[in-house]
Amino acid sequence: MYIEPQIFTLKDGREAVVRCAEAADGAQVLALMRQAAQETEHLLRLPEEWDGFTDEAEAVFLRARLADENALQLVCEVAGKVVGTASLDRHVFIKTRHRADVGIAILREYWNLGIGRALFGMLFLQAERWGLTQLELEVVDANERGIALYRKLGFEVYGERPDGVILPDGRRMRDYLMVKKMQ
Numbered sequence: 001m002y003i004e005p006q007i008f009t010l011k012d013g014r015e016a017v018v019r020c021a022e023a024a025d026g027a028q029v030l031a032l033m034r035q036a037a038q039e040t041e042h043l044l045r046l047p048e049e050w051d052g053f054t055d056e057a058e059a060v061f062l063r064a065r066l067a068d069e070n071a072l073q074l075v076c077e078v079a080g081k082v083v084g085t086a087s088l089d090r091h092v093f094i095k096t097r098h099r100a101d102v103g104i105a106i107l108r109e110y111w112n113l114g115i116g117r118a119l120f121g122m123l124f125l126q127a128e129r130w131g132l133t134q135l136e137l138e139v140v141d142a143n144e145r146g147i148a149l150y151r152k153l154g155f156e157v158y159g160e161r162p163d164g165v166i167l168p169d170g171r172r173m174r175d176y177l178m179v180k181k182m183q
């Protein structure tokens, strides 16, 4: 799915662009996901679970995302560098086409600058265009920044999953299931 790019100003005054990911972003998006997996325990994949991916395969994936009428894959670019990505995946069955799942990852150096809020702004715009009535996401209980942002944006916790995540060292994390009603 294509959506028009938007320019916005970060909290530190720099300019950023939120736009659709393209095949040419493959290497940068893959590098971002690998780095983000190292920087936080709050994403589902461990860094090594990105090992099997190649820049070329990621380019193919992003090209397919752009052509997929039920998916939106965004990147946030600062000074030409891809520093964040967010996704919206609309459910495809007729009975659940009013729902979509959200995903987001931003490099640590760029947290708390307003990028999460800006990426969500574009996701909400597309959700409105699709006529969705609710957006859904899952977040581990330790992710205070994420949960704070999601609550500010209108998401509410509707459920909890015990032991949704078990880290390699044995620590267990609970998942919160969150929903934002659109209409």
Ligand SMILES: CC(C)(COP(=O)(O)OP(=O)(O)OC[C@H]1O[C@@H](n2cnc3c(N)ncnc32)[C@H](O)[C@@H]1OP(=O)(O)O)[C@@H](O)C(=O)NCCC(=O)NCCS
Residues within 6 Å of the ligand: 036, 040, 042, 043, 104, 105, 106, 107, 110, 111, 112, 113, 114, 115, 116, 117, 118, 137, 138, 139, 140, 143, 144, 145, 146, 148, 149, 152
């Ligand atoms: C979670 C994440 C997406 C948030 O994005 P971000 O760009 O840092 O968020 P923003 O700067 O847009 O907004 C953060 C908001 O939460 C607030 N906030 C940050 N930490 C907070 C805390 N500990 N308690 C309360 N509020 C907090 C900020 O003040 C800000 O509020 P504002 O928009 O009203 O000013 C980002 O940190 C990230 O990618 N983390 C790693 C990967 C991840 O956790 N992905 C999500 C998995 S569900």
